[in-house]
Amino acid sequence: MTFDLILLQIFTGVALGSIFVLVALGLSLIFGLLTIVNFAHSQFFMLGAYVGVAVLGLTGNFWVALLAVPLIVGAIGMVCERVLIRPLYGRGIDYPLLLTFGLGLIILELVRIVAGTEGIPFNTPEGLTGAMDLGVFFFPKYRLFLIAVTALILVALWVFLEKTPFGLIIRAGARDPEIVQVLGVDVSKVWLIVFGIGTGLAALAGVLAAPIRGVFPEMGVPVLVEAFVVTVVGGMGSLLGAVIAGLAVGITLSMTSLFYPEMTTLSMFVLMAVVLIFRPRGLFGRAGVLD
Amino acid sequence: MSPKDVLTISRRTLLKGAAFGAAAGLAAPAYLRTARAQSGPIKIGFPVPITGPYSTEAQDQVRCAEIAIAMFNEAGGLNGRKAELLVRDDKLNPGEGATRALELIESDKVNFLCGSLSASVQLSVNQVAKQRGVIYNSISQSDSINEAADFSKYTFHEALNPHMTAGAVGRYVFPKFGKRVAFLVADYAYGHEMARGFRTAGKEFGIEEVVEIKHPLGQTDFSTFFPRIQAARPNVLVVCNFGRDQLNTVKQATDFGLKQQMKIAFPVLLFSQRLAGGAGPFEGVFGGANYYWGLEDKFPSAKRLNDAYRAKHNNAVPTDYGALGFAGIYALLEGAKKAGGTDPDAVIAALEALKYDAYKGPEYFRKCDHQAVQSVLVLESKPQAQVKSQYDVFNVVEMQPPEEKFLRSCQQLGHG
Incomplete structure (x- = not known):
């Protein structure tokens, strides 16, 4: 057990955690601002990968896919919010929860019908294949890229929410929708856009994960569990929590598989249980949400 | 957690119990066993996981099994008796597999069973088949199906074992x-x-x-x-x-x-x-x-399977596991031909003596465990x-x- 090995293992965990962060971010954003537990989130993740395959097939360019996928799936998410979820606002948290659960099943079956059950190859994009020498060890270029993209999105999201007028409206709408409405802001439009951003982020995570995990209809199923663990550990609705918890879960999985591989899957739930014992609202959970 | 994890839990605990429960209830004395039709079409039940993570392989097994049936029928069948394939979805689940096998035996009155694509499902299908006295040719990898505890004279194993x-x-x-x-x-x-x-x-x-x-x-x-x-x-x-x-x-x-x-x-x-x-x-x-389509340069039987497959499926070639669907059905029907009928004991004796070349050169069933000895x-x-x-x-x-x-x-x- 050398220092290099432990360092590499931590780094692997960070790369793994990046995907968790991306998926949990959208889930947490939608919950934090709309108080909707979006059970269809993982299917938007899967849809992102499939739309990525389609765009890649049409254009042959991974970068175009990376830009187009969140826009296309975000738009689909907005249609879902407008048509399906909006009528349920003000009816209690379990209505949209059940609705999105069903919506997820429908998306899954539609993809199976349209694209088949067999799975589709998705190659690592040109230029990002192979490993890079980091001095101490070699690390896959694509995973380094993944860490970088996640960091970039985090910065962009932070700037958008904290530094732009629109971000100000979103934050105000989350705290007190009634007052914001009285001030002449159309809150339903704000929620529509937030839902679009959340699903777009899920889709982006899906297309980013595709070269590593492959593309198949059931690819979202484990993701939903991971995303909820991360969201609960970080605190429902907290974006900072999603980031810290995503990386923590990644590193926990990675270190467990170094010392006790059989327990890898379990370790994530142990972490969740321990956090919930000491902080029932998660690491950065706010009082009043889900109490 | 993943769909397959959920599957494992149900495989190993919930439904395995159910499967063996069902199978135990079937331990009927010999005189209660339904008489299989000795005339009319030869029916072969084919439970495979058409849905679920191994659906790609299972669907190809069905395509190849259909080819074996068609080939047998085009050659005139068994003194005019044609063969018929009854495909069922076992959902990669031992309980489902046992239930489908039971229905195939009881309601559909199949003469033989062939199929399954998982060690646990094939073992539960085997339980049902051996207690009902129906020959079962298994086409998925397993070591334990050869072992005395799971074996019966009705159990055949066309697939490789680990x-x-x-x-x-x-x-x-x-x-x-x-x-x-x-x-x-x-x-x-x-x-x-x-x-x-x-x-x-x-x-x-x-x-x-x-x-x-x-x-x-x-x-x-x-x-x-x-x-x-x-x-x-x-x-x-x-x-x-x-x-x-x-x-x-x-x-x-x-x-x-x-x-x-x-x-x-x-x-x-x-x-x-x-x-x-x-x-x-x-x-x-x-x-x-067990198979690669490129064997056709060496073995006419491989070419026969590939050509039949190409003609029917848009010039594609059979997969390894798919080809097992062909071989499993082929061996059963060869056994019936040699036995001159579908009486289980006569077919068992015929299969034990059979030397056959289904799709990749010579094979035969070893007498003690009915494992197909093959390349x-x-x-x-x-x-x-x-x-x-x-x-x-x-x-x-x-x-x-x-x-x-x-x-x-x-x-x-x-x-x-």
């Missing part, structure tokens, strides 16, 4: 690439039996096991296991997993540069996963197989530069001959 498959691959890669061996094993029956096969074969060459890592079925990310494997500096990494796990392991291992340091060998290298993954990730990976291929995945057509993906680097010495002995299995 002992012979892993043995063939191990005997090829260990002397060639080195003695330091790392194991990455899917934590369920398939993985364990395959790893045992590699270890048994490795003894001969004095292999040294440098690390063993078990992973849950349906793992999506293998990256966290790689640093430890790399640190152990193996010559060969033996990966005992199946289906999409295989594809994900290969893709991610390639990204991490594992192939520069070691050779990767699977017990079974799947044609379907190679097609889904592309040449790059699979380049230089070794693995075993095992060792494949190497081609680099992109060597690939000449869509389906031209493997080189057959070795063909282990159909000999009983590569099987566990009848005594080891507990027969007599």
Whole structure:
């Protein structure tokens, strides 16, 4: 057990955690601002990968896919919010929860019908294949890229929410929708856009994960569990929590598989249980949400 | 957590109980057993997991089984008696498999059963078949189906078993690439039996096991296991997993540069996963197989199957597991022809004496455990530069001959 090995293992965990962060971010954003537990989130993740395959097939360019996928799936998410979820606002948290659960099943079956059950190859994009020498060890270029993209999105999201007028409206709408409405802001439009951003982020995570995990209809199923663990550990609705918890879960999985591989899957739930014992609202959970 | 994990829980606990419960209720005395029709069409029940993670393989098994039926019928059947295939979805679930098998026997009055694509499902189908006295030809890998505890005279096993498959691959890669061996094993029956096969074969060459890592079925990310494997500096990494796990392991291992340091060998290298993954990730990976379509240059029977398949399915070729669907049905129907009817005891006697060439050269069923003694291929995945057509993906680097010495002995299995 050398220092290099432990360092590499931590780094692997960070790369793994990046995907968790991306998926949990959208889930947490939608919950934090709309108080909707979006059970269809993982299917938007899967849809992102499939739309990525389609765009890649049409254009042959991974970068175009990376830009187009969140826009296309975000738009689909907005249609879902407008048509399906909006009528349920003000009816209690379990209505949209059940609705999105069903919506997820429908998306899954539609993809199976349209694209088949067999799975589709998705190659690592040109230029990002192979490993890079980091001095101490070699690390896959694509995973380094993944860490970088996640960091970039985090910065962009932070700037958008904290530094732009629109971000100000979103934050105000989350705290007190009634007052914001009285001030002449159309809150339903704000929620529509937030839902679009959340699903777009899920889709982006899906297309980013595709070269590593492959593309198949059931690819979202484990993701939903991971995303909820991360969201609960970080605190429902907290974006900072999603980031810290995503990386923590990644590193926990990675270190467990170094010392006790059989327990890898379990370790994530142990972490969740321990956090919930000491902080029932998660690491950065706010009082009043889900109490 | 993944769909396959959920599946494992139900496989191992919930429904296994249900399966054996159902099977136990079926332990009817011989005089209660339904008489099978000795005239009319020969019905063969075919339970396979048409939905679920192995659906790709299962659907190809159905396509190939249909070819065997059509071939038999076009040749005039058995004195004019035609064969009929009754396909059912076992959903990769032992309880479902047992129920479907029971319905096929009781309501549909099938003469034979063939199918299943998982050790646990084939064992539960086998339970039902042996208690009802219906011949079952199993077409999925399993070691325990050969063992005396699960065996009955009605049990036949057309598929390879892990002992012979892993043995063939191990005997090829260990002397060639080195003695330091790392194991990455899917934590369920398939993985364990395959790893045992590699270890048994490795003894001969004095292999040294440098690390063993078990992973849950349906793992999506293998990256966290790689640093430890790399640190152990193996010559060969033996990966005992199946289906999409295989594809994900290969893709991610390639990204991490594992192939520069070691050779990767699977017990079974799947044609379907190679097609889904592309040449790059699979380049230089070794693995075993019951069949590869390229055998047609050597064996007329392989060409016969490929040509029939091409004609019906848009010039595609049968997969390895698909071809087992053909061979399973073919052997049963050959047995019925030799027996001159479908009486179980006569067909069993005929199958035990049968020498047949279904799709890849000579085969026969060993008398004590009804294992099909057959060749095992060792494949190497081609680099992109060597690939000449869509389906031209493997080189057959070795063909282990159909000999009983590569099987566990009848005594080891507990027969007599």
